[in-house]
Amino acid sequence: MQGYQRKRRKSVAEINVVPYIDVMLVLLIIFMATAPVITQGVKVDLPQAEAEMLPEDSEPPLVASIDAEGRYFLDVGEQRDEAVDLLELAAMVQDKLRTTPEAPVVVKGDASVRYDAVIQLMATLKAAGVPTVGLMTQPE
Numbered sequence: 001m002q003g004y005q006r007k008r009r010k011s012v013a014e015i016n017v018v019p020y021i022d023v024m025l026v027l028l029i030i031f032m033a034t035a036p037v038i039t040q041g042v043k044v045d046l047p048q049a050e051a052e053m054l055p056e057d058s059e060p061p062l063v064a065s066i067d068a069e070g071r072y073f074l075d076v077g078e079q080r081d082e083a084v085d086l087l088e089l090a091a092m093v094q095d096k097l098r099t100t101p102e103a104p105v106v107v108k109g110d111a112s113v114r115y116d117a118v119i120q121l122m123a124t125l126k127a128a129g130v131p132t133v134g135l136m137t138q139p140e
Contacts, residue, residue, distance in 0.1 A: 061104040105132070
């Protein structure tokens with residue numbers, strides 16, 4: 001009796017990818033949620049650089065200073081003026097630049113002064129017509 005023969009089926013090996021897609025979707029959501037938090041917490045160490053001195057044959061620079069208390073001063077060569085507000089400082093810079101338009105203008109800020117005060121001073125100088133503003137550094 002030839003009897004009953006079993007048919008052998010070929011086994012088909014398929015990988016079920018649905019769980020992998022679920023895991024990848026969850027990871028994508030986690031990375032998208034944490035990416036903005038990571039970029040906001042960046043610590044910056046500012047580089048130190050050697051700066052060149054102004055040429056000796058140039059005009060004496062106009063030095064706009066901010067002291068530790070946040071008061072503004074305008075220094076011209078050896079002459080030091082009294083503390084002024086930003087509008088007075090802008091008017092004084094405009095007057096000085098009318099007589100010596102090629103005089104360099106630099107900002108000298110105390111190390112303990114808030115960064116926004118220095119930026120506000122630089123913006124005021126730009127509004128007063130200063131073409132370029134330099135930053136004064138301490139020699140090493």
